[in-house]
Amino acid sequence: MKQVNFSLIASDGMARRGRIDTPRGEINTPAFMPVGTAGTVKAMYPEQVRETGADILLGNTYHLMLRPGAERVAGLGGLHTFMDWQRPILTDSGGFQVMSLAKLRKLTEKGVTFKSHIDGSSHELTPERSIEIQTLLDSDIIMQLDECIALPAERKEMERAMELSLRWADRSKTAFNNQANRALFGIVQGGDDPELRARSAAGLQSIGFDGYSIGGLAVGEPQEVMFRVLSDITPELPWDRPRYLMGVGKPDDILGGIERGVDMFDCVHPTRAGRHGHAYTRFGVINLKNARHKDDHRPLDEASPNPNCRRWSRAYLHHLVRTEEILGAMVLSQINLAYYQELTAGARAAIEAGRISDFAAETRAAWAAGDL
Numbered sequence: 001m002k003q004v005n006f007s008l009i010a011s012d013g014m015a016r017r018g019r020i021d022t023p024r025g026e027i028n029t030p031a032f033m034p035v036g037t038a039g040t041v042k043a044m045y046p047e048q049v050r051e052t053g054a055d056i057l058l059g060n061t062y063h064l065m066l067r068p069g070a071e072r073v074a075g076l077g078g079l080h081t082f083m084d085w086q087r088p089i090l091t092d093s094g095g096f097q098v099m100s101l102a103k104l105r106k107l108t109e110k111g112v113t114f115k116s117h118i119d120g121s122s123h124e125l126t127p128e129r130s131i132e133i134q135t136l137l138d139s140d141i142i143m144q145l146d147e148c149i150a151l152p153a154e155r156k157e158m159e160r161a162m163e164l165s166l167r168w169a170d171r172s173k174t175a176f177n178n179q180a181n182r183a184l185f186g187i188v189q190g191g192d193d194p195e196l197r198a199r200s201a202a203g204l205q206s207i208g209f210d211g212y213s214i215g216g217l218a219v220g221e222p223q224e225v226m227f228r229v230l231s232d233i234t235p236e237l238p239w240d241r242p243r244y245l246m247g248v249g250k251p252d253d254i255l256g257g258i259e260r261g262v263d264m265f266d267c268v269h270p271t272r273a274g275r276h277g278h279a280y281t282r283f284g285v286i287n288l289k290n291a292r293h294k295d296d297h298r299p300l301d302e303a304s305p306n307p308n309c310r311r312w313s314r315a316y317l318h319h320l321v322r323t324e325e326i327l328g329a330m331v332l333s334q335i336n337l338a339y340y341q342e343l344t345a346g347a348r349a350a351i352e353a354g355r356i357s358d359f360a361a362e363t364r365a366a367w368a369a370g371d372l
């Protein structure tokens, strides 16, 4: 009996409010999933990540297979025990990071061999090995191995990578062996070509997956290209399975993705931007590195539900950023992750109330009016 199940609670246009029940707890969608690349959401205690409202976080197969190693994590009780996060974890299959981070890599029908960016050691990633690694990590939602190519690309290149990814989808599904306690997602490829995307979506559905990721985006294309691909593809995906847009994004990318039928998002942006002094608020993003803040005694946002937005002056946050104090990275990571959860929680409530378009308009108006 499958122990990971998606329920659609409400919809408003293409936008959906759902819930994924898993053995380690529920995931309310639309969901933003903080990225815990090497088994930690940088600068955050796991309980702080939970307090921001996150139901699920991401672990990164590529990083963890290199260091400390999948078998080692399994020997230590799996990733949840290792990092002491007892709620759901989603892991990527590793292919994307191999192509974007590894040195020297060779792609064949069998899989991809590459040299570690850490110590140059050689590794092979195949659909079968990727499923094995994610199972060793004891991940709750795992990904097929696929080939993600950057945009813009030639159509024949997009077709080749999409067809390889479909063959790897089939091998991933076989290797997954219908494990009941975790979910396996297929990944839609096809670049920015609607016909290739439709073929990928149809091919994945004929294999059958617990959820459908939309890959091959947030790879340098303009936002309108991403939105067009989303508008084309979500109607082709089953309504009773989650859709996960990989690697996205900034708040306006996420809001646009929700309006186009996406249920799950992940991105390094809120934590990475926090470490670089950028704070996300209801009024848009504020660069606290800027000297204009050095005498500003106002809090970041005195009406925010997040105490960290009310507690300190902008001058102090500016000081922490300028001096590269560790507390700066901690506070701004928490502020940004909490804002992303505020945004998705607001969207869930708006969809339930049938007012997602009003919510989107109000949210965009506040971003535009920002008196930052």
Ligand SMILES: CO[C@@H]1O[C@H](CNc2nc3cc4c(=O)[nH]c(N)nc4cc3[nH]2)[C@H]2OC(C)(C)O[C@@H]12
Pocket (backbone or CB within 6 Å): 092, 093, 094, 095, 096, 097, 100, 143, 146, 147, 148, 149, 187, 214, 215, 216, 217, 218, 219, 246, 247, 248, 268
């Ligand atoms: C905009 O931030 C940079 O871009 C990456 C996020 N954009 C992204 N698009 C993705 C596509 C896929 C895919 O097609 N397949 C699989 N399996 N996983 C994927 C993961 C993805 N993530 C971040 O990743 C790094 C940290 C490399 O830079 C960030």
